[in-house]
Amino acid sequence: MIEWRTAADWSSQGLPDLPTSKVGLIDRAKREGWKSQKRQGRGGGLEYHYSSLPDRARAAYLLRHRKPAASAAPTEIPQDEAWASFDQLSQTLKDKAAFRLKVLTAVEALVDGGVGRVSAVEMVAADAEVSPATVRRWVRMVKGVERRNWLPALAPRHVGKTDRAECDPRAWDWYLGQYLTRRGPSHADTYRRLEEIAAIEGWVIPSAKTLERRVETDIDPLSVVLMREGMEALARRLPKQRRDETVFAAGEAVNGDGLKFDKLWVEFPDGEILNTATAWFFQDLRTRRILAWRLGKTENTDLFRLATYDLTGVCAPTVMYIDNTRVAANKLMTAGAENRRRFKKGDHDGVGLLIALGIEPRFTNPDKETGNPGAKPIERAFGIGGLHDKVATHPSLIDRGYSKATAIPYEELRAVIEHEVARHNAQTKRRTTACRGILSFDQAWEEATASITFRRFSERQRRLLLMVREVVSVSQTGEIAINAGRGAHAKNRYWTEASAALAGRKVVAHFDPENLHAGIHVYSLDGRYLFEADHMTSTAFNDTEKGREWNKNRARMIKAAKKQAEATTRMSKLEREELYGKAVRARAEEAGDPPAAPASSVVAAHFRQMPDPARDAEQPKVAPGVIDFAAMAARQRPSELAEDDDEQAEFMRRALAGVRARNGLPPAE
Structure with a gap:
């Protein structure tokens, strides 16, 4: 807004109570002593300040050049109850609050410009086509409120009719229980059934439309969908994630x-x-x-x-x-x-x-x-x-x-x-x-x-997809048997010389299900390729030629295994014994122990002592009261104790058998 203007400018503004000619305005300014200053720039002359204008002219000038009202919502909305309530209002009520804020902002602009508050209220009320009393009521609504919080304070406070029709709680519970089911009954049918029950139970119920609206306002829509249509329908109501x-x-x-x-x-x-x-x-x-x-x-x-x-x-x-x-x-x-x-x-x-x-x-x-x-x-x-x-x-x-x-x-x-x-x-x-x-x-x-190079699979890699995979155990003979194509009593078997080294281990067999006789490719459990095994076909029971061929191959494999064993053990037995004996003697000398006598290589047999009557007669007699087991063993047979079943008889049989054995007597019959 321009605060200083020349007499020609003020007279051309068309403001109330101002002369419309330059000369007339200069005369009035001199007569009333308006605030003036020398004009800067070419032409010279005087400029007059707007505050010297008559009240009506000054108010009209301020209204014409006032700044636009602030935005309905401040940049930073305080999170208090007033703004929370304002956010819940309808757009119509929010627009009314914005209009009131615009009127009060105009009043404050006039007051700041030097116009009296009463005159400012009357002029703004006339411009807004409302009564001054209404504007004064709006002023009272924002008394003591910060300027930035005027908008929610000016919002209409009437909320309309809030009375709820009376409804028995039991009737409401029954209505919800009947309506919110997967059978999906209609509101009309549910209400007719409720009327039948209410007539007998004496329940007070509102109209059908009231209950229908109450379901819409009081029950979460997603809960209604879940209870009436199920989880699939609820999932369709939720937003979908978009992926690039x-x-x-x-x-x-x-x-x-x-x-x-x-x-x-x-x-x-x-x-x-x-x-x-x-x-x-x-x-x-x-x-x-x-x-x-x-x-x-x-x-x-x-x-x-x-x-x-x-x-x-x-x-x-x-x-x-x-x-x-x-x-x-x-x-x-x-x-x-x-x-x-x-x-x-x-x-x-x-x-x-x-x-x-x-x-x-x-x-x-x-x-x-x-x-x-x-x-x-x-x-x-x-x-x-x-x-x-x-x-x-x-x-x-x-x-x-x-x-x-x-x-x-x-x-x-x-x-x-x-x-x-x-x-x-x-x-x-x-x-x-x-x-x-x-x-x-x-x-x-x-x-x-057009601008990229594909990663390609080799034909060997692709052939894996033409084969089926089984995890199997390798038998002790190196055979690999798979379940695919098995008969009532046997499975398809595969073998190669390399499979013997994996006896007892689990491997992965890849094979063509359309041609089980073509052999299998064997991999380790972690995916490493091991070898290819050939199919082992069954041979007729009386096919001697196949038998000879099998034996020839078996002998060849045994011979090869022996050569491999000989190559593995390159040191002879005598060389191993000599080295070990040398090490034993060296340890004995370090410890100061005499060397051990070499073991005798003479084989001694066990000879039983021949009976000699003269020598036996010189043997000491058995003391009285002592059981002579040797004599008993010589003359008594175990069969004589067979009928005794107690523990003492069993002990006697074992003792007699031991004595006869130590004395070289044959077992009793």
């Missing part, structure tokens, strides 16, 4: 899942007709392009394994997102992976095929209550209008496959799926981050792979 898949390069991360074509009956090459045909698809996370797929009778581990084999022909991903299901989280493919919550973990699980190939499996939760089955991008390719519907509504299949009689041949279904996958990848204007609403999945893949 462009953190991966093309081909670096994939996600996969199985799709069951349950709308179609399919005739497989073996003649079986099923409506469980399932395809496993792999999709690139960044570009959303479907990279590989495999069709089978049902969703199983072999289908997942072979689809992974097809995928490795396109790229070598480092991360794979799959569901934590029995099919995907099996030990064959994912043993050794962290966070695998399927099957019991053991110390001898070994390493799964994905881990062996350097692909990290990351498991998602397909449970509809605790997880989000639609979290993987591949789920969007299967949904409404996706591959499932496109295949079923293909022109060549649209009138077939709805029964066993109209079953679709397997090869024809496979060709249709291949065609629809190509159409799916080629559709333009995809609304994804990589496609930007312009490109197709194919174009996004080509754009993303």
Whole structure:
């Protein structure tokens, strides 16, 4: 606002009670002694201060040039009860408070400019089209309140009608218990049943509309959804997390899942007709392009394994997102992976095929209550209008496959799926981050792979995916037996010379389930390749030629083992004995002990003393009262004591047998 103006400027402002000519204004200024100063710059003359203007002119000038009112909400809102209550008001009441603040701000601006408060209130009230009494009431509302807290203080304090219709607590409890159930009864039906009970029990109840509104205002909406619709519906009401898949390069991360074509009956090459045909698809996370797929009778581990084999022909991903299901989280493919919550973990699980190939499996939760089955991008390719519907509504299949009689041949279904996958990848204007609403999945893949070099698997690595894996124990003979293809009484056995060194240890056998006679590849439990073992075929019982060949090979292996043993023990027995004896004598000399006499090499036999009557007669007699066991042993037989069953008889038998043995007598009959 400009505080100093010339007489010409003031007269041209159109303010009340001011002359409209320059001369008239100068005369009045001289007559009333207005505050003036010399004008700076060219022209000279005097300038007059606005405070010298008449009251009405000064008020009008201040109102015209006052500063805009402060924002309805201050920069820093104090967290007190006044502002908390203000935040709960409707926008209409907040606008009324803002208008009152604007009026009071204008009054204070006039007062600060030198206008009397009474005149300021009257002029602002007239400008705002409200009565001065109303403005004075607003002034009283902010008395003693800090200027920054005027807005909540000026808010209307009336809250409208707050009376609640009377309702018996038992009636309210019954109404909630009936309405908040998974059967989902309507408000109208619940209220009619409540009326029937209230008529008998004498309950006071409000109108049906009142109870319906009370449920909406008093009960948390999420609680209503949970109790009436369940956990799945509640999960749909919660916000979804948005993830950016462009953190991966093309081909670096994939996600996969199985799709069951349950709308179609399919005739497989073996003649079986099923409506469980399932395809496993792999999709690139960044570009959303479907990279590989495999069709089978049902969703199983072999289908997942072979689809992974097809995928490795396109790229070598480092991360794979799959569901934590029995099919995907099996030990064959994912043993050794962290966070695998399927099957019991053991110390001898070994390493799964994905881990062996350097692909990290990351498991998602397909449970509809605790997880989000639609979290993987591949789920969007299967949904409404996706591959499932496109295949079923293909022109060549649209009138077939709805029964066993109209079953679709397997090869024809496979060709249709291949065609629809190509159409799916080629559709333009995809609304994804990589496609930007312009490109197709194919174009996004080509754009993303133009400047990168893929990690590739060798054919030797890929062949692992054509084989099944079993953790088995090596027998003491070095044989490795697997459960696959076993009969009622025997298993397929494999052996090689190197397997004998692993007797009793657990190993991982990889084999082709389609050709069990082709041998197996053996790995350690930590994934190191060991050797290849050949299949051991059974031989006819009377095949002598096979027997001779077997014995020849056995003799050759024994001879080789002997040579190996001889090469292992290169020092002779005499050399070992001589060195040991030398060491013993040296220790004895250091200790000062006389050397031990060499052991006699004479073999002494045990000779029994021959009986001599003369010598025996000179033997001392047995004292009276002492049992002569020797005499008893010579004349008494154990059979004579056989009928005595007490402990004393048993003791006597053993004692007599010992005496006869020490005296060289034969055992008693």
